[in-house]
Amino acid sequence: AQSVTQLDSQVPVFEEAPVELRCNYSSSVSVYLFWYVQYPNQGLQLLLKYLSGSTLVESINGFEAEFNKSQTSFHLRKPSVHISDTAEYFCAVSHGNQGGKLIFGQGTELSVKP
Amino acid sequence: NAGVMQNPRHLVRRRGQEARLRCSPMKGHSHVYWYRQLPEEGLKFMVYLQKENIIDESGMPKERFSAEFPKEGPSILRIQQVVRGDSAAYFCASSPPNSGPPTFGSGTRLTVV
Numbered sequence: 627a628q629s630v631t632q633l634d635s636q637v638p639v640f641e642e643a644p645v646e647l648r649c650n651y652s653s654s655v656s657v658y659l660f661w662y663v664q665y666p667n668q669g670l671q672l673l674l675k676y677l678s679g680s681t682l683v684e685s686i687n688g689f690e691a692e693f694n695k696s697q698t699s700f701h702l703r704k705p706s707v708h709i710s711d712t713a714e715y716f717c718a719v720s721h722g723n724q725g726g727k728l729i730f731g732q733g734t735e736l737s738v739k740p
Numbered sequence: 741n742a743g744v745m746q747n748p749r750h751l752v753r754r755r756g757q758e759a760r761l762r763c764s765p766m767k768g769h770s771h772v773y774w775y776r777q778l779p780e781e782g783l784k785f786m787v788y789l790q791k792e793n794i795i796d797e798s799g800m801p802k803e804r805f806s807a808e809f810p811k812e813g814p815s816i817l818r819i820q821q822v823v824r825g826d827s828a829a830y831f832c833a834s835s836p837p838n839s840g841p842p843t844f845g846s847g848t849r850l851t852v853v
Binding site: 658660662669670672716718727728730731732 | 744782834
C-alpha cells in the first residue's frame with residue numbers, strides 16, 4: 627500500500643531564509659508525485675508535479691522539488707521565502723493509472739515571520 | 741473557465757439532519773473525486789466518479805454516505821443523519837480522462853451542531 631509521510635508538521639522560518647519541507651513516500655510501484663499548497667480557508671492549488679523525466683521540478687514562484695527514487699523522497703525547497711508563502715503544504719502520490727486518486731501526507735504548516 | 745465550483749461554501753446542520761454537498765467540475769472534465777479533510781489532518785480520498793458511474797468508493801464510510809454524478813447536473817455528496825464527527829472540510833476535484841493531477845475546488849465546510 628502507498629503512504630506519504632511529511633516529517634514536519636510545522637516549520638517556522640524568517641523571511642528571506644531558505645526552507646525545506648520534507649516528504650517521504652512508500653510504494654511498491656512507480657508513482658507520480660505532487661506538492662499542493664493550501665492558503666487559509668481556501669482549496670488546494672497544485673504547486674508542482676513529477677510525472678517522469680528530469681528529477682528536479684520547479685514552480686513559477688521559486689519552489690523546487692527533487693525526486694529521489696533511492697531515498698523515496700520528494701522534498702520541497704525554496705532558497706528565499708516571502709511572507710506570502712505562509713500556508714499549508716501537502717505532498718501527495720498517485721499511481722499513473724489512478725488519475726486523481728491521491729494519497730496525501732499530513733501537511734506541513736509553513737509560517738514565515740518578518 | 742470557472743474552475744471547480746462547490747456549494748455551499750459553509751453548511752451548518754444539526755445532528756440527525758441530512759447534508760448535501762454539490763460539485764460542478766471544470767468544463768471538459770468527466771472525472772470527479774471527493775476528499776475529506778478532518779481538523780488537524782490531511783486530505784483523505786473518499787470516492788471517484790465518472791458520469792453515472794462510481795469507479796472507486798474505497799474511502800467512503802460504509803454507512804450514511806453516498807455520492808452520485810448524474811448525466812446532467814453536478815456531483816452530489818450526501819450525508820444522512822449527520823453526527824458531530826462528520827464536521828470537516830469536503831473538497832471536490834476534477835480531471836479530464838487520463839490526464840494529470842486533478843484540480844480542486846474551494847471546499848464545503850460542514851459544521852454539525
